[in-house]
Amino acid sequence: xxRDITIGQYFFGKSFIHxxxxxxxxxxSLFFIILIFLCKNFFSLGLVAAFTVFILxxxxxxxxxxxxxxxPIIIIVVFTAFLNLFYTKGGKTLYEFWVFEITLKGVYSAxxxxxxIICLVAGTSLLTYTTTPTSLTNAIESLLSPLKRLxxxxxxxxxxxxxxxxxxxxxxxxxxxxxxxQKARGADLESGGLVKRARALIPIFIPLFVSAFRRAxxxxxxxxxxxxxGGKGRTSMKKMHFTYRDGVAFAVxxxxxxxxxxxxxxxxxxx
Amino acid sequence: MKETLIEFKNVSFSxxxxxxxxxxxxxxITFSVRKGEFIAILGHNGSGKSTVAxxxxxxxxxxxxxxxxxxxxxxxxxxxxxxxxxxxxxxQNPDNQIVATIVExxxxxxxxxxxxxxxxxxxxxxxxxxxxxxYEYREKEPYKLSGGQKQRVAIAGILAMQTECIVLDExxxxxxxxxRREVMNTIRTLNREKGITVLYITxxxxxxxxxxxxxxxxxxxxxxxxxxxxxFAQSEKIRAAGLDVPQAAELSQxxxxxxxxxxxxALTVDECISDLLAILEVSR
Ligand SMILES: Nc1ncnc2c1ncn2[C@@H]1O[C@H](COP(=O)(O)OP(=O)(O)OP(=O)(O)O)[C@@H](O)[C@H]1O
Ligand SMILES: [Mg+2]
Numbered sequence: 001x002x003r004d005i006t007i008g009q010y011f012f013g014k015s016f017i018h019x020x021x022x023x024x025x026x027x028x029s030l031f032f033i034i035l036i037f038l039c040k041n042f043f044s045l046g047l048v049a050a051f052t053v054f055i056l057x058x059x060x061x062x063x064x065x066x067x068x069x070x071x072p073i074i075i076i077v078v079f080t081a082f083l084n085l086f087y088t089k090g091g092k093t094l095y096e097f098w099v100f101e102i103t104l105k106g107v108y109s110a111x112x113x114x115x116x117i118i119c120l121v122a123g124t125s126l127l128t129y130t131t132t133p134t135s136l137t138n139a140i141e142s143l144l145s146p147l148k149r150l151x152x153x154x155x156x157x158x159x160x161x162x163x164x165x166x167x168x169x170x171x172x173x174x175x176x177x178x179x180x181x182q183k184a185r186g187a188d189l190e191s192g193g194l195v196k197r198a199r200a201l202i203p204i205f206i207p208l209f210v211s212a213f214r215r216a217x218x219x220x221x222x223x224x225x226x227x228x229x230g231g232k233g234r235t236s237m238k239k240m241h242f243t244y245r246d247g248v249a250f251a252v253x254x255x256x257x258x259x260x261x262x263x264x265x266x267x268x269x270x271x
Numbered sequence: 272m273k274e275t276l277i278e279f280k281n282v283s284f285s286x287x288x289x290x291x292x293x294x295x296x297x298x299x300i301t302f303s304v305r306k307g308e309f310i311a312i313l314g315h316n317g318s319g320k321s322t323v324a325x326x327x328x329x330x331x332x333x334x335x336x337x338x339x340x341x342x343x344x345x346x347x348x349x350x351x352x353x354x355x356x357x358x359x360x361x362x363q364n365p366d367n368q369i370v371a372t373i374v375e376x377x378x379x380x381x382x383x384x385x386x387x388x389x390x391x392x393x394x395x396x397x398x399x400x401x402x403x404x405x406y407e408y409r410e411k412e413p414y415k416l417s418g419g420q421k422q423r424v425a426i427a428g429i430l431a432m433q434t435e436c437i438v439l440d441e442x443x444x445x446x447x448x449x450x451r452r453e454v455m456n457t458i459r460t461l462n463r464e465k466g467i468t469v470l471y472i473t474x475x476x477x478x479x480x481x482x483x484x485x486x487x488x489x490x491x492x493x494x495x496x497x498x499x500x501x502x503f504a505q506s507e508k509i510r511a512a513g514l515d516v517p518q519a520a521e522l523s524q525x526x527x528x529x530x531x532x533x534x535x536x537a538l539t540v541d542e543c544i545s546d547l548l549a550i551l552e553v554s555r
Contacts, residue, residue, distance in 0.1 A: 170414060173414075
C-alpha cells in the first residue's frame with residue numbers, strides 16, 4: 001500500500017508537455033485550478049474535461065498510471081457525490097424513501113462535483129508526472145525569487161523541497177524494512193482497535209526518525225564536501241528558458257479561458 | 272620525486288564526549304601523500320580511519336598539529352572552499368550522499384556549487400558519467416539503481432568537480448563482490464589514466480593489495496606504512512591489530528617459515544601460483 005504513493009513522482013518522457021518550461025507549467029496548473037472552479041454549467045465543465053483528456057493524451061503518460069493516481073481520491077469523490085446527491089434539493093423528485101429524497105438537481109450536482117474533482121487531480125498531477133523534481137524546485141525558486149527582496153531565503157526553501165522529494169522513496173523503503181523487521185519479531189500491526197493499532201506504529205516510527213536524523217547528518221557532511229555553502233555563487237546546469245512551446249501553451253490556455261466564459265454566460269441565452 | 276598533496280604534521284584529534292573523558296581518535300599522526308599516489312588505509316573498527324578522512328578536507332579540524340592540502344592549512348577558514356575543491360570525498364552509504372532525484376542532476380551538484388558555467392557543467396557531467404560507465408543512466412532516478420551503480424554516480428559527482436584527490440571512506444562496504452569490483456576498477460582507472468590521487472579506506476585486504484602504498488592504523492596511530500608487500504610481510508603485527516592477512520600471503524609466509532625460498536610474500540593468488548611454479552621449475 002505504501003508503495004502506491006505517486007506524489008511527486010516523475011515519469012520519463014519526451015512529449016510536448018515534458019519539454020515545456022517548468023515555470024510555465026506551474027503557473028498554468030495554478031490557473032487551471034481557478035478555471036475549474038469558474039465553471040458554472042455542464043458546457044464549460046465539459047470543455048475543461050475535454051481539455052484535461054487532451055493534455056493527458058499528449059503527455060503520453062500511460063493511462064494506467066493516471067488511473068492509479070486517481071485511486072486514493074475515489075473515496076473523496078464518492079463521498080462528495082453522495083453529499084451533493086442528498087443535500088441538493090430542487091427539480092423533479094426521482095426517488096424518495098424515509099427522510100431521503102433524490103432530486104434531478106441533486107443528481108446533476110453530484111455528477112458535476114465528481115467530474116470537477118477528477119479533472120482537478122488528473123490535470124494537476126500532470127505537473128509532477130512530466131517535470132523532474134529538480135526542475136520543479138528550480139522553477140519554484142525562480143518564481144519566488146522576487147521574495148528575496150523581502151529577505152526570504154528562497155534558495156534554502158527550494159533545496160529543502162528537493163531533498164524532501166529525493167528522500168521520499170528512500171524513507172518509504174525504510175518503513176517497509178522496519179515493518180518487516182518488527183513483524184519478524186512478532187509485532188502485530190494489523191489487528192485490534194484504533195488505539196491498539198496506533199500504538200503498534202510507535203516501534204515503526206521511532207526507528208524511522210532515528211535513521212532519518214542519521215541520514216540527514218551524513219547528507220549534510222556529503223553536501224559540505226561537495227562545496228555546498230547555502231547557494232552563494234551557485235550556477236545551474238539546466239538553464240530555464242521559455243520556448244515557442246510555452247507561447248503555444250499560453251495561447252491554448254487563453255482560448256480555454258475565453259471558451260469557459262462564453263459557455264458560462266452565453267449558452268443559456270442561446271438555448 | 273613528485274610534489275606533496277596531503278601532509279599531516281603531528282595531528283591529534285578527539286571527539287567531544289559529554290559522558291566520558293575524551294579519548295583521542297587520532298594520536299599524533301604524521302604522514303604525507305604525493306600527487307598521483309594510490310593509498311589504502313586499513314584498520315579495525317574505531318581505529319580512526321574515518322577521522323583521518325574527515326581531517327583531509329576540513330570537515331574536522333585537528334586539535335593539535337596541522338593538516339596541509341597543497342600547502343593550504345585546513346584551519347584557515349578562507350581556504351576551506353579551495354581545500355574541498357581539491358579533495359573530494361565519497362562515503363559509505365550511497366543513499367545518504369545523493370542529493371538530487373535524477374542522476375545527472377546529482378553529478379552536476381558539485382560543479383554548480385563551484386559556480387561553473389552551465390555549458391561547462393554539462394560537458395563535465397557527461398564526461399564524468401562516461402568515465403564511470405553510467406552515461407546511459409543519466410536520466411534515471413538514483414533509487415532505481417543498484418548499490419554499485421549508486422556509488423559510481425557518487426564518484427562521478429566528485430569527478431565532475433575535478434578534484435585532484437578522491438578519498439573513499441569504506442565506499443565498497445555495503446556492496447556485493449561484483450559492486451566492489453565495479454567501484455575498484457573505476458578507481459584504478461582514474462588513478463592510472465587521470466593521475467587522480469586516491470585515499471582508499473577499506474576493510475577488504477584484497478582491495479588494499481591493489482594500492483601502491485598501505486597505511487595500517489591501530490587505535491588512532493599509524494602502525495605500518497609501506498608497499499603492500501612490505502606491510503603484509505609483517506603478518507604478526509597485522510594480526511595483533513585485529514586485521515586479516517590475505518590468504519595468499521598467509522600461505523606463502525608459512526611456506527617461507529618452513530624453509531622454502533620463495534623470495535617474497537605473495538599477496539594475490541596469481542602471485543602465489545607463479546612463485547610456486549618458479550620454485551618447482553628450479554627444483555626440477
Ligand atoms: N561523532 C563522533 N562522536 C564521538 N566519538 C566518535 C565519533 N565518531 C567517531 N568517534 C570515535 O572515534 C574513534 C575513531 O572513529 P572512526 O570513525 O575514525 O573509526 P573508523 O576507523 O572509521 O572505524 P570504522 O571501521 O568502524 O568506520 C572511535 O573510538 C569512535 O568511537
Ligand atoms: Mg569509518
